[in-house]
Amino acid sequence: EDKVVQSPLSLVVHEGDTVTLNCSYEVTNFRSLLWYKQEKKAPTFLFMLTSSGIEKKSGRLSSILDKKELFSILNITATQTGDSAIYLCAVGGNQFYFGTGTSLTVIP
Amino acid sequence: DAGVIQSPRHEVTEMGQEVTLRCKPISGHDYLFWYRQTMMRGLELLIYFNNNVPIDDSGMPEDRFSAKMPNASFSTLKIQPSEPRDSAVYFCASRHGLNTGELFFGEGSRLTVL
Numbered sequence: 392e393d394k395v396v397q398s399p400l401s402l403v404v405h406e407g408d409t410v411t412l413n414c415s416y417e418v419t420n421f422r423s424l425l426w427y428k429q430e431k432k433a434p435t436f437l438f439m440l441t442s443s444g445i446e447k448k449s450g451r452l453s454s455i456l457d458k459k460e461l462f463s464i465l466n467i468t469a470t471q472t473g474d475s476a477i478y479l480c481a482v483g484g485n486q487f488y489f490g491t492g493t494s495l496t497v498i499p
Numbered sequence: 500d501a502g503v504i505q506s507p508r509h510e511v512t513e514m515g516q517e518v519t520l521r522c523k524p525i526s527g528h529d530y531l532f533w534y535r536q537t538m539m540r541g542l543e544l545l546i547y548f549n550n551n552v553p554i555d556d557s558g559m560p561e562d563r564f565s566a567k568m569p570n571a572s573f574s575t576l577k578i579q580p581s582e583p584r585d586s587a588v589y590f591c592a593s594r595h596g597l598n599t600g601e602l603f604f605g606e607g608s609r610l611t612v613l
Contacts, residue, residue, distance in 0.1 A: 425601065433590065433604040434542075479542065486532065486555060487602060491541035 393418045395482050397490035405498050408470050412493045414480030415462040424456055424463050425487065427479040434479055437465070470497045503605035505591050511611045517579040520608045523572055524593030532602065533566055533576050534590040542590070548574065560585075581612045 398413045414424070423441045427434035438447045440456035440463060447454050451470075456463045467474055475497045481487040504523040512518055524531045532547040546556040551568045559566070563582070568574040578585055588609050592602040 433606050436601050436603075439601055481542075481602070486544055486547050488544070489534075489542035 393483075393488050395480055395488045395490040397478075397480050397493050399493060400491070401494040401496070403496045403498060404470055406471060408497075409466065409468045410470060410495060412465040412467075412478050412480075412495070413462060414464070414482070414490055416480075416482040416488075417461065418482045418488055421458070421482065423483070425481040426454055426463070426465050427481065428476045429479055429492070430476040437478075467495075470495075472497050472499055503591055503593050503603050505589075505605035505608050507608055508606060509609045509611075511613065512581055513613050514582055515580045516612075517577065518581045518585075518610060518612075520576040520589050520591075520610070522574045522576070522591030522605060524574070524591070525595075525603055526572065528593035528595045528603070529571075530594040530596075531568060531574050532592045532594070533574070534592065536588045536590060536607070537586075545576070578610075581610075583612045586611050 395416045402410060404410055423439050425439050426437040428437055438454045440447060440454060443456055443458040451468045454465045465478060475495055477492040477494050479492045480490045503525055506521045529550050533545040534542050535545055536542045543558055545558045546566045547554055548568045551571055564578055566576045588607045590607045591605045594602050
């Protein structure tokens with residue numbers, strides 16, 4: 392059965408901290424892994440990863456994929472209160488299986 | 500482009516009533532997905548279409564749920580009869596092509612069944 396598991400389920404940090412969010416998967420017909428940020432509304436796209444070892448970076452956020460070990464990480468450095476959200480990982484090809492997300496709270 | 504458009508944004512109904520949720524995908528997108536999000540189960544795929552044809556509806560909870568896509572610019576998700584456990588946020592998402600990856604989400608329809 393295809394599945395996507397994210398950890399931790401929730402995380403509380405202080406502004407300025409660095410966090411690492413994890414996503415492991417077992418999905419047939421893998422084509423890509425996507426990261427989304429959700430703040431009380433629709434998920435917004437962060438990254439798409441298709442190849443192992445190539446880091447994607449956007450400002451303080453970065454992500455990398457390991458297709459051999461079947462996982463991805465999302466790093467956020469120098470966290471800000473605006474980073475507080477649920478971070479979702481989706482894996483698949485024709486369709487996407489979502490993990491249940493990691494809820495991140497950044498305290499001032 | 501206006502993005503994926505869903506309606507209604509909020510719906511409150513009583514158990515047993517019929518509920519119809521609507522979605523207009525981004526023009527030119529050939530894949531359309533319906534998801535349901537709850538605190539307990541996260542985002543669950545209900546059904547998806549390719550070129551208006553349902554491809555996989557294995558996520559549809561039961562016969563009370565049905566979805567249609569009569570043309571490339573419109574889809575509906577219907578629940579009849581509705582039950583309190585159907586209360587959730589229902590998202591529609593669309594995508595262009597098989598390998599481009601990114602799903603574009605609508606703002607969601609929050610359904611409350613009393």
